[in-house]
Amino acid sequence: MRSLTLGLFCLLCCDAVRVDPSDRRRPRPSVLSRGRNDSAVQSNSVESLCKGKPLDFVFIIDSSRSVRPSDYEKVKIFITNILAFLDVGPEATRVGLLQYGSVVQNEFSLNTYSRKADVERAVKAMDHLASGTMTGLAIQYTMETAFTEPEGARPADMHIPRIAMIVTDGRPQDTVEEVAAQARQAGIQIFAIGVGRVDMNTLRAIGSEPHSEHVYLVANFSQIETLTSVFQSNLCGGTDLCSVMDHQCDHLCVSTPASYMCRCRKGYTLNSDGKTCRTEDPCDVMDHGCAHICANVPGVPGYECRCRLGYELSEDARTCRKIDYCDLGNHGCQHDCVSSPESYICRCTRGYVLNLDGKTCSKIDRCALGDHGCEHECVNTEDVFFCKCREGYIIRPDNKTCKKLDPCSLGNHGCEHDCVNTEDSFVCRCREGYKLRPDNRTCKKAVCGDGVMDLVFVIDGSKSLGPANFELVKKFVNGIVDSLDVSGTGTHVGLLQYSSKVRTEFILGQYSSGRDINRAVSQMQYMGRGSMTGAALHHMFEHSFSAKEGARPDIPRVSIVFTDGRSQDDVSKWATKAKDAGITIYALGVGKAIEEELREIASEPDDKHLYYAEDFSNMGEITDKLKSRICKEKPSPQDMCKCENVMLFQRQVNEQLRRLTQNIDVVSKRMETLENQLGHK
Structure with a gap:
């Protein structure tokens, strides 16, 4: 106060x-408004x-x-x-x-x-x-x-x-x-x-x-x-407030223009009360450079560096070096000496154990310990052990148990790929993608060429697909073709592309090799308009599998229909007609394809003929599944004959039932007329 x-x-x-x-009665001009002489006075x-x-x-x-x-x-x-x-x-x-x-x-x-x-x-x-x-x-x-x-x-x-x-x-x-x-x-x-x-x-x-x-x-x-x-x-x-006030500064009082402040002498720092001083902690305020510990020396201005346990101060009085007790030369370890923070310990090299005196070492007989687990023999080495089998046996992968020597290990089995032991002999097996030749030794690459079929691709070329994805579809088609035995007497391939219209890219039998088909597919031009899937199915049913466009009699007929969205016309009618005519249809949908439409297109059962992918990045997986399914379930000509005979018989029965129903209706009407006539009498 x-x-x-x-x-x-x-x-x-x-x-x-x-x-x-006297100046109160008139306004005082600012410094900038005064004249040169007034400025000098001021x-x-x-x-x-x-x-x-x-x-x-x-x-x-x-x-x-x-x-x-x-x-x-x-x-x-x-x-x-x-x-x-x-x-x-x-x-x-x-x-x-x-x-x-x-x-x-x-x-x-x-x-x-x-x-x-x-x-x-x-x-x-x-x-x-x-x-x-x-x-x-x-x-x-x-x-x-x-x-x-x-x-x-x-x-x-x-x-x-x-x-x-x-x-x-x-x-x-x-x-x-x-x-x-x-x-x-x-x-x-x-x-x-x-x-x-x-x-x-x-x-x-x-x-x-x-x-x-x-x-x-x-x-x-x-x-x-x-x-x-x-x-x-x-x-x-x-006024110089330091000279007239009880400032209570512990060391120095310094007057300021409007007040005063307390300051401390060198080597001290001002406390939070703004008046008293305390000795500076050199370790807190200086870049002491101590590697480990900075310690203030009581009663002496300054500090000294100290080291943690197990270290000693270097000649620069700041950095620390580890004390290596082993270097003192009096440890007495038989094998190795290892320094610790306060002392040292002795260790033995691999294959030895430290004795009770903590200094000498003895060799470890691991086989004598009885826990080696060897079925036949245990053999000590310098620092470990290994299991050994008696003659006529070989060690199993667990490196402990033994099994009788097998024929495959003799190296004269003659298998081109893998030799598999049986109970008393062996068999040869081929790796995935190959199958065993009749000699039961060598292997040949498995292709989907053991059967013959007429295959027509029906490919969506609508605007929603986009040019980049259309290129992926072309790769998909060529991937399927590469798995087939395409030849004049083998599988024939045709292809339709549809958008607002349907365009035949090439018909069945137009190309007699997979290479020619690959080239034709690669040169296809993207249509990029609407999506008339129903019209494409109509064209496939009425034209693509006709004799005029290369379809062969008594040859299985397969169609792979690819779409990426909802059709702008009905698909059910022509898909049903095609399936009733014996055409096996695989439906492949990507992205916004409608599941209900895919089910209407695909042959039954759905789980074998319907495939869907959320985007084009999963096309490769679907390609592999589809190739496998076509190869496994491709009907033979004999099966097709049986199927066509059954269908013919079914159509004949349905026709007879229809005629019988008509005759029953005629008889019923005549009886009704006769009853009416009798009732009037």
Whole structure:
């Protein structure tokens, strides 16, 4: 309370000296509006007021878009008015300035200018940033950069007051409380000036205490000039409070323009109470360079480096090296010595065990331990053991049990691929994709060529498919063709592409080799229009399997229908006709294909004739399944004959039943007429 009362008294006295009663009746012009002679008078007056008061002074100016250009110019005038009563010079007051918006822009540092005129010229030349309001970022820059010795701040031990004056007109877009507190703790005295709708709590969080001397709020930029005389009194006038107050500083008291602060002598640091001092912990504040432990020495300024257990300090008194107890040469280990943090231990090489004396080693007889698990014989080696079988037996994969020698192991079985032992002999087997030849030894590649068929592809070329996916469909077709025995007497292949129309790419028997078909498929042009699957099935049924287009009598007929979406016409009618005519249909759908349509197209059962993939990346898997199914279930000519005979018989029976039903209807009507005639009689 005593401090506050004395401070208020000083302010009142300074105001009484600064304002002449006769001047109260007329407005006082700003410093910039005075003439050259008046400026000289003012300069002399201020020089006497600020004599012997060197400062490190940094302006922090809000240059956000909310500050209008005209108001920005008023801020520049206010800065120039403050400069008017400061004694600017390298050994007097040093001035720096930064402005901020979304970023911080340093206009000039504390060591940039040594003359007041140069500072004023730089202030007038400033350009408005007109961006955000990152006040916290600006305070952080001031603390970490602006008040550093490279930027012109004088060393802390010179006790030159560090003053920051913030002028802002809006709410910060970042937090200011923590960084402002850090800046004040670092010895920066902060004056916070708010203009307009600035939150007073925000200004108090920024400014130093007492807030009555460091925090100011004016209604608009026109009124900011009224603060000039207040800051002139705070910065240049006042009493040396350290000499008149019971400051209670433990070491040193340093007067500031509006208050005082306690400082500590070298080797000490200020406590949180801001008054008492404690001895600095060199290990905390210095780059001690100790590799392990930094220890303060009681009663002696400084520190010493120490090492953890099992290490010793090197000659540089900072780094540590591991103590190798084994190098001392007195360990007595028979085999190996291994250092530990506090001592050493002896170890034995592989195949040996450490004796009870902890130093000597004995060879391990692993077979004698009885847990080797060998069925026949156990044989010790230098460091392990292995199992051995008696003559006529060989070791099993578990390397412990034995089995009787097998014929395949003799190497004269003659199997081209794999030899498989049986109970008393062996058999030859082929790897996947091959089958055994009649000699039961050699293998041949398995192809879907043991039967013959007429195969017609019905391929969707609609717009929804797209050119890239159409190329994948062509690869799919060629993949199926490669698995077939295509020849003049073997399998024949034809292909339809459909969109809004149906186009025959090539008919059955047009090509007599798989290579020619592959070439024809690769040269197919994408149609890219509608999706008339029903029309394609109609064409396949009535034309593709006709003798005119190469279909052969008594040869199984198979069709693979590919689609990627809903058909624009009915598929059921012509799919049913084709299946009733003995054509086996495999339906393959991808992407947006409709399952109900696929079931109507595919032969029964569905699980063998219907395939679906969510996208074209799964086409390869479906291709393999479809090739396997076609090869396995391709009907032989004999089966087709049996099937056609059964179907013919069924059609004949259905026709006889139809005629019988008609005759029954005729008889029923005649009986009804006869009954009516008898009833009338």
